[in-house]
Amino acid sequence: MREWTTPGKLRAKGIIGMNRRNIRYIGRYNNRRLYPLVDDKLQTKLLAERFGITTPALIGTVTTQFGVKHIGELLAGHSGFVIKPAKGSGGKGILVIERVEGDDFIKPSGARMRLVDVERHISNILSGLYSLGGAPDVALAEALINFDASLSEYTYEGVPDIRVIVFRGYPVMAMMRLSTAASDGKANLHQGAVGVGLDIATGTAIRGVQFDRTRHDHPDTGHELASLTIPDWPTLLLLAAGCYEMTGLGYLGTDMVLDRDQGPMLLELNARPGLAIQMANGEGLRRRLDLIEKQPEGVSPEARVAFAREHFARRSELETTAEA
Amino acid sequence: MSRLPFYLLVGVLFLAGVAMSLHRHYQLEVPWTPGEQRQVWEVEAQVNFTALGDPVLVDMALPSTQEGFRLLTEHTASPGFGLSFVEEAGARRAQWSIREASGSQQLYYTAQVLVAPDSRPPRLETPPLRRDIVWERPYDTAATQLIERAWGRSADPYTFARELFHEFDEQRQDENARLLLTQFDRTPLLVRLLNQAGVPAREVSGLLLEDGRRRQSLTSWVQVFDDQHWRLFDPATGEQGRPDNLLIWEGDGQAVLEVQGGTSSRVTFSMLSRNQPAAAAVRNQLAEDTILNFSIHSLPLEEQALFQTILLIPIGALVVVVLRILVGIKTSGTFMPVLIALAFIQTSLATGLIGFLLVVAVGLVIRSYLSYLNLLLVARVTAVIITVIGIISVFSVLAYRFGLNAGLTITFFPMIILSWTIERMSILWEEEGPKQVLIQGGGSLVTAVLAFLAMNNPWVRHITFNFLGVQLILMALILMIGNYTGYRLLELRRFKPVTED
Numbered sequence: 001m002r003e004w005t006t007p008g009k010l011r012a013k014g015i016i017g018m019n020r021r022n023i024r025y026i027g028r029y030n031n032r033r034l035y036p037l038v039d040d041k042l043q044t045k046l047l048a049e050r051f052g053i054t055t056p057a058l059i060g061t062v063t064t065q066f067g068v069k070h071i072g073e074l075l076a077g078h079s080g081f082v083i084k085p086a087k088g089s090g091g092k093g094i095l096v097i098e099r100v101e102g103d104d105f106i107k108p109s110g111a112r113m114r115l116v117d118v119e120r121h122i123s124n125i126l127s128g129l130y131s132l133g134g135a136p137d138v139a140l141a142e143a144l145i146n147f148d149a150s151l152s153e154y155t156y157e158g159v160p161d162i163r164v165i166v167f168r169g170y171p172v173m174a175m176m177r178l179s180t181a182a183s184d185g186k187a188n189l190h191q192g193a194v195g196v197g198l199d200i201a202t203g204t205a206i207r208g209v210q211f212d213r214t215r216h217d218h219p220d221t222g223h224e225l226a227s228l229t230i231p232d233w234p235t236l237l238l239l240a241a242g243c244y245e246m247t248g249l250g251y252l253g254t255d256m257v258l259d260r261d262q263g264p265m266l267l268e269l270n271a272r273p274g275l276a277i278q279m280a281n282g283e284g285l286r287r288r289l290d291l292i293e294k295q296p297e298g299v300s301p302e303a304r305v306a307f308a309r310e311h312f313a314r315r316s317e318l319e320t321t322a323e324a
Numbered sequence: 325m326s327r328l329p330f331y332l333l334v335g336v337l338f339l340a341g342v343a344m345s346l347h348r349h350y351q352l353e354v355p356w357t358p359g360e361q362r363q364v365w366e367v368e369a370q371v372n373f374t375a376l377g378d379p380v381l382v383d384m385a386l387p388s389t390q391e392g393f394r395l396l397t398e399h400t401a402s403p404g405f406g407l408s409f410v411e412e413a414g415a416r417r418a419q420w421s422i423r424e425a426s427g428s429q430q431l432y433y434t435a436q437v438l439v440a441p442d443s444r445p446p447r448l449e450t451p452p453l454r455r456d457i458v459w460e461r462p463y464d465t466a467a468t469q470l471i472e473r474a475w476g477r478s479a480d481p482y483t484f485a486r487e488l489f490h491e492f493d494e495q496r497q498d499e500n501a502r503l504l505l506t507q508f509d510r511t512p513l514l515v516r517l518l519n520q521a522g523v524p525a526r527e528v529s530g531l532l533l534e535d536g537r538r539r540q541s542l543t544s545w546v547q548v549f550d551d552q553h554w555r556l557f558d559p560a561t562g563e564q565g566r567p568d569n570l571l572i573w574e575g576d577g578q579a580v581l582e583v584q585g586g587t588s589s590r591v592t593f594s595m596l597s598r599n600q601p602a603a604a605a606v607r608n609q610l611a612e613d614t615i616l617n618f619s620i621h622s623l624p625l626e627e628q629a630l631f632q633t634i635l636l637i638p639i640g641a642l643v644v645v646v647l648r649i650l651v652g653i654k655t656s657g658t659f660m661p662v663l664i665a666l667a668f669i670q671t672s673l674a675t676g677l678i679g680f681l682l683v684v685a686v687g688l689v690i691r692s693y694l695s696y697l698n699l700l701l702v703a704r705v706t707a708v709i710i711t712v713i714g715i716i717s718v719f720s721v722l723a724y725r726f727g728l729n730a731g732l733t734i735t736f737f738p739m740i741i742l743s744w745t746i747e748r749m750s751i752l753w754e755e756e757g758p759k760q761v762l763i764q765g766g767g768s769l770v771t772a773v774l775a776f777l778a779m780n781n782p783w784v785r786h787i788t789f790n791f792l793g794v795q796l797i798l799m800a801l802i803l804m805i806g807n808y809t810g811y812r813l814l815e816l817r818r819f820k821p822v823t824e825d
Contacts, residue, residue: 004816005816005819005823007811007816010815010819015823017812019811125652212818212821214821266351278819279819279821279822
């Protein structure tokens with residue numbers, strides 16, 4: 001029985017289970033009609049541009065098979081870029097080109113591709129190879145994110161992203177997802193990425209978990225996690241909070257990245273964010289969500305961020321354990 | 325938003341369900357449990373033929389009380405036809421007639437047969453030996469040789485029949501047997517040979533009773549007589565003895581169905597086993613249909629058999645709902661496990677499981693090749709469907725060759741379901757790795773097995789089929805579970821580390 005806990009203890013911690021999330025939050029606050037806004041990355045991107053929310057720059061889109069032939073002209077002059085399907089899920093079909101040398105396109109792993117390989121990849125995207133249910137899709141070409149060098153010691157291969165849960169426009173909980181060798185460069189926690197809970201007030205690390213067990217350092221780089229601080233934190237929170245006005249979705253997972261030059265950017269949105277963020281923070285979402293349900297409508301994003309930073313401040317557990 | 329109407333709805337559904345069930349139990353004396361009862365088979369024969377526009381006479385054999393079974397009641401449905409029952413020396417026949425009919429015709433005959441182990445066989449007259457048997461060359465020599473060989477190895481009519489039947493075994497057939505089989509059907513041939521050797525015998529037609537089967541046809545059996553008694557033989561295997569579930573439909577060596585004035589005639593059988601309290605079974609009440617007595621028992625038997633399965637689906641779905649919402653098991657495809665469980669009901673559990681694992685495993689290997697081809701989804705799944713049919717055919721043939729009859733029943737698996745399972749598993753493998761395939765595939769199988777156990781439980785079958793009110797109770801229950809915001813059982817394990825500090 002050492003592997004199991006009781007419902008009473010979970011409730012005391014304010015942990016939210018899958019059923020409660022589905023009925024009380026997603027069912028009640030997310031209108032299904034709005035889902036396409038987040039399921040289609042192109043729509044999200046165009047919407048974000050309208051609302052002044054920074055996203056990785058859109059180089060162009062390819063919507064037709066004959067358009068594939070012009071991809072060379074579209075990409076000319078861009079040294080690094082990312083090609084992804086608009087309706088892909090779970091990171092499938094994303095092609096990252098770090099730099100271009102003459103006729104060669106070079107992936108982060110060092111593998112080289114020719115223009116025809118890129119064209120075939122895009123053609124596959126269009127025919128729906130990576131989209132849900134095989135529906136015809138659109139390919140997006142985005143500028144490459146130059147992620148903040150200060151974070152490179154905390155991650156392995158992939159770009160680390162920051163997941164902020166936004167409830168009725170209030171940022172309620174945040175974590176950073178660091179890819180590891182075990183997760184094969186992907187940032188999915190159930191595949192072995194490290195989740196680091198972040199203090200909403202300051203953007204500093206609270207606690208780290210991998211495979212649901214506490215960790216204090218990165219398994220591959222060996223760097224300790226306690227010193228992790230997200231630069232430009234208030235801006236990032238403000239961007240995340242703004243996604244509520246943008247989509248109208250009440251319970252939202254926002255995935256942000258930090259660009260060296262342009263600071264925090266919105267990468268993508270999720271209308272059904274998972275619950276692992278509670279593990280990374282060592283705390284349940286329940287009390288924070290209850291508090292926000294009592295707040296009135298029509299508060300400005302700035303005021304919401306200020307409210308969240310004041311009420312959801314936490315001291316790092318990593319520091320206290322380090323001191324002890 | 326008030327939840328009151330919702331709870332009212334749930335309450336009304338629940339109470340209505342309970343009330344309907346109680347009514348059926350007390351008013352119509354339908355028992356709660358399937359035990360302490362008599363088994364009654366309802367057998368429906370459906371005669372189909374195309375009438376040619378002239379007078380039509382349909383003559384069909386009918387079963388009578390016999391060893392193991394007692395005939396309770398019988399009904400017919402034959403709009404516009406005249407009907408009479410004819411009885412001649414213990415053999416009963418129904419004769420339908422009409423002056424003019426054209427186009428497709430359907431006649432129904434339904435009999436209720438009580439399983440009565442103490443029912444004694446009627447005394448059967450030994451049929452006259454047929455002396456008029458004439459063989460053409462070279463069949464005469466073949467027949468004589470076969471008879472002589474079997475005769476030498478036998479002591480009485482039964483052992484002779486057994487030895488003769490063995491001559492026609494797949495493995496032991498010699499040239500003589502093969503030669504005769506090219507010219508004659510097996511059963512009439514055996515009867516002919518027996519008669520020629522001076523052993524009275526005749527061909528009878530019987531129905532193997534199996535619950536819920538539809539569109540069955542009669543099987544041939546051979547009755548062999550000595551002076552005092554008779555014995556039944558299976559012409560296919562040479563086995564002696566009457567299976568418990570064999571209802572002899574035509575026992576006089578006559579044709580089962582004769583149609584004058586029509587073509588393409590055939591008769592198919594549906595059957596349903598129903599448990600009734602001993603008293604009710606004998607009383608064979610005919611309760612009139614009212615709203616409260618709303619019953620699927622008033623449907624034709626073929627539809628009833630279908631409903632017996634359909635009414636079980638909510639039970640399987642309930643298992644899925646409980647396992648997913650209350651326990652938190654991951655399955656691949658929400659109600660796929662119910663469909664797999666339905667297939668298990670057809671195949672039996674062990675065969676079903678082995679067949680399922682074999683087909684999915686082989687399918688995954690082949691599918692992994694298909695994924696190299698970068699096909700579009702629909703085309704790929706279609707290719708998988710064809711592959712699955714191929715795999716099932718190969719397994720069935722192999723199983724048959726090795727003498728495993730069970731292998732044939734894996735053909736009951738719905739091909740499309742299997743193909744989608746393979747497709748999903750394969751995509752899961754590519755995206756999340758083999759571990760997730762094991763978790764979700766294992767979850768699906770565990771769920772399917774539990775759903776099967778729940779659905780195949782005789783008590784559950786009895787309740788769902790006899791008490792339609794239970795469906796309303798299930799509905800209320802599922803609505804309530806759909807409202808559950810508490811923790812799933814497996815989340816108590818998942819979130820355990822959070823509570824540790």
